[in-house]
Amino acid sequence: MVWSYATDYCCDDCAERFDLLQPLNTCPSCGGLLEIHYDLDRMKLDLQPEQFAAREPSMWRWHEFYPLQHAGNMVSMGEGGTPLLPSVYAGRKLGLSRLYFKNDALMPTGSFKDRGFSLAVSFAKELGISRGLTYSSGNAGASFAAYANRAGLDATVLVEYLANPIKKSMISLYGAHTAALYFESMTDITAMLERAVQELGLYQFVNFINPTRHEAMKSYAYEISQALGWKAPDVMIHPVGTGGGIWGAWKGFRELKQLNWIDSLPRMVAVQPYATGPIVRAFKQGARHAEKYGDPTQTIAQSIAADAPIQGGRRVLNAVYDSGGFAETVTNEEIIEAVQWLGHEGICAEPASAASLAALKRAVEQGIVQQDDCIVCVITGSGLKQPSIIQQAAVESELKLNASFEELNKLLASLWP
Numbered sequence: 474m475v476w477s478y479a480t481d482y483c484c485d486d487c488a489e490r491f492d493l494l495q496p497l498n499t500c501p502s503c504g505g506l507l508e509i510h511y512d513l514d515r516m517k518l519d520l521q522p523e524q525f526a527a528r529e530p531s532m533w534r535w536h537e538f539y540p541l542q543h544a545g546n547m548v549s550m551g552e553g554g555t556p557l558l559p560s561v562y563a564g565r566k567l568g569l570s571r572l573y574f575k576n577d578a579l580m581p582t583g584s585f586k587d588r589g590f591s592l593a594v595s596f597a598k599e600l601g602i603s604r605g606l607t608y609s610s611g612n613a614g615a616s617f618a619a620y621a622n623r624a625g626l627d628a629t630v631l632v633e634y635l636a637n638p639i640k641k642s643m644i645s646l647y648g649a650h651t652a653a654l655y656f657e658s659m660t661d662i663t664a665m666l667e668r669a670v671q672e673l674g675l676y677q678f679v680n681f682i683n684p685t686r687h688e689a690m691k692s693y694a695y696e697i698s699q700a701l702g703w704k705a706p707d708v709m710i711h712p713v714g715t716g717g718g719i720w721g722a723w724k725g726f727r728e729l730k731q732l733n734w735i736d737s738l739p740r741m742v743a744v745q746p747y748a749t750g751p752i753v754r755a756f757k758q759g760a761r762h763a764e765k766y767g768d769p770t771q772t773i774a775q776s777i778a779a780d781a782p783i784q785g786g787r788r789v790l791n792a793v794y795d796s797g798g799f800a801e802t803v804t805n806e807e808i809i810e811a812v813q814w815l816g817h818e819g820i821c822a823e824p825a826s827a828a829s830l831a832a833l834k835r836a837v838e839q840g841i842v843q844q845d846d847c848i849v850c851v852i853t854g855s856g857l858k859q860p861s862i863i864q865q866a867a868v869e870s871e872l873k874l875n876a877s878f879e880e881l882n883k884l885l886a887s888l889w890p
C-alpha cells in the first residue's frame with residue numbers, strides 16, 4: 474500500500490521543483506511560496522472514495538493526500554473528523570434549508586490549527602528537524618506547542634502582544650518557549666520571518682512559509698464531501714487571517730474534482746474583520762494582491778486580525794476569484810450577534826469563528842447566496858479561549874434562590890407559569 478502520493482515541491486513564482494525530503498520553507502531560488510504536488514493520475518487508478526469510510530475518524534484517514542511518507546512519524550492526538558452539524562437555529566432565522574457548521578472548536582487544543590500542526594510537526598519529525606519557530610495570534614501557538622512537545626521538538630512561539638491571556642498561558646502550559654511580539658504591522662513580522670529563513674536557515678511553522686500546514690486543511694474538503702455523500706457544498710465560508718484554512722480547503726476540493734469523486738466545486742468565501750480586512754478590500758477593488766490595511770487593535774476577532782497577509786494574500790484571493798466566491802468584512806456588533814446565534818446551535822465559538830455566520834447573514838441580505846444552497850460555515854476555534862467575549866455575548870441571569878423546596882417551586886412557577 475502506498476502511504477503518500479506526494480511527489481515534490483513546486484514554487485508558485487519560478488515553477489522550480491524540489492525534492493520533498495529537503496527541509497524547505499520558501500523557494501531557495503526565488504523566495505516564492507512552495508506548493509506540494511501529488512500523483513493524482515495514479516491516485517485516480519488506485520483509490521476509491523468508499524475505502525476511506527472504515528478508517529479511523531481523524532484527518533489521518535486521508536494520509537494518501539499528505540506529504541508524510543511513513544506512518545511511524547505521525548504525531549496525532551485525534552485531530553480532524555469533527556462533526557458537520559446541521560443548523561437548528563440560524564438556518565431558520567435566515568430562511569436557509571441546508572446550512573451546516575463544521576465544528577473544529579472540538580479539536581485537541583480547541584482550534585482548527587491542530588490539523589495543520591499535526592501534519593507539519595509529523596513532517597518535521599520525518600525530516601529530522603529538532604527545533605522550530607512560529608509566530609501566532611494565539612491558537613496556532615498553542616497548537617504548535619502541544620504537538621511539538623509530544624514529538625520532542627524544541628518549539629519557540631512568538632505570540633502577538635494582543636493575544637488574550639488564556640491563549641498565551643496555553644502556549645506555556647504545552648511546554649514551548651514563548652515571547653510576546655510587539656509590532657506596528659504584520660508586514661514587520663513577515664519581513665522578520667522571511668529574513669530569518671534566509672539568514673539563519675531556521676525551520677519555520679508559519680502558514681505558507683511552512684509548505685505543509687495548509688496541506689492538512691485539505692481534510693475539510695474530504696470530510697465535508699464525504700459527509701454530504703460525495704458532494705461538495707455550494708458555498709463554504711471561512712474566517713481568514715493568513716488564509717491557510719481557505720486555501721487548503723480549496724486545494725482539497727480541486728483534488729477531489731480532478732479525481733472525479735465530486736462533480737462540482739464550492740464558492741469559497743473569505744471573511745475578515747471590518748477593522749482590518751486587506752483581502753476583502755483587494756477583492757472589492759478587483760485586485761489579486763492585498764496591500765496593508767486596517768488596525769488590528771480594533772477588532773474582537775483577534776485570530777483573523779491580520780492587516781497584511783503573507784505575499785499579498787495571493788493564494789486566498791485566487792481561491793475566492795477562481796471559485797466564483799466572494800469576500801466580506803463583519804463588524805464587532807455583527808460578530809457578537811453571531812456568537813449568540815451559535816449558542817442556540819449548541820456551539821461556543823470564538824469571535825473569529827462566529828465571523829463566518831455573521832458574513833453569511835450579510836450575504837443573505839444582499840441576495841448573493843440562494844435559499845436552497847448547501848452552505849458550510851467553518852467554526853475554527855472555541856469560545857472558551859476568549860471568555861470575556863462569551864460573557865459579553867450572554868445575558869447573565871439575575872435569578873437567585875436559597876436551597877429550599879418552597880423557593881424552587883416559586884422560581885419554577887415564575888419560569889413556567
Ligand SMILES: [Zn+2]
Pocket residue numbers: 484485486487488489500501502503504505
Ligand atoms: Zn521560486
